Amino acid sequence: MRWEGNRESENVEDHRGDGGGGGGGFGFGGRSIGIGTIVLALLGGWVFGVNPLTILGLLSGGGGPVQVSEQQQPRPRAEADDREYKLMKVVLADTEDVWQELFRRNGGNYQMPKLNVFTGRIQTACGQGASATGPFYCPGDREIYIDLDFFRLMERRFNAPGEFAQAYVVAHEVGHHVQNLMGLSDKVHNAQRNASERQANALSVRLELQADCFAGVWAHHANRARNIIEQGDVEAALAAATAIGDDALQRQAGGQVVPDSFTHGSSAQRVRWFKRGIDSGEISQCNTFEARQL
Structure with missing residues (x-):
């Protein structure tokens, strides 16, 4: 990915070393939206011997906040962290440049989110966030949260390395911010309150796949404007999308694939909608909520 020398956002805050890397627990009293929710379920099952589907049910609102005891030791900051x-x-x-222009074309005003880089845990408007959750977006404060160790997890456990794959993760979370600005997140969450668990999961899948599509829309316009994509970059992003599909993660957890429990979409669906965004560059092509087939 060609990115060195390009403009850097002033809306990024470094909270590494703020004292959040010790032990303790985490629990979300609010609702956060993230690419790592199902990753948390997988790792929770692997580390704590809990059925990943049980954790997924809790995270989707079926049982209140999840409390997990963690013991983490602060680690020295690596040179790779600074590059990341x-x-x-x-x-x-x-993403600011792309979405500002797309909103302007449609008569809107894009409000830029803040991105927080942290280690261990961090307080958010959605509750206390933790590294184990993976990257997530909190609608309550319109901010994105990420622990850079997630990229090591992508590389080593999910075989999805590369800087463009990392960029895809950020662009996906920005996609959730776009949904929030458009009022889509509130509509989905309101609908989920009166829905069955199966219906609520299905709505979550459509929300997540749209964020994947929006990530593709960003990549389309960023590449046209700044020629950022190198050979192999798109394949790296597709590998990341494949690795974190619900079906792939359930298989890796050693469990049965249960489509009704999906909250983010299958690998094939995530790939399909990211490609749809990057091929078209059109927001209108990302209407997962009216799509007959995902």
């Missing part, structure tokens, strides 16, 4: 932090600033700036 710089990448986060450049990618966020790139």
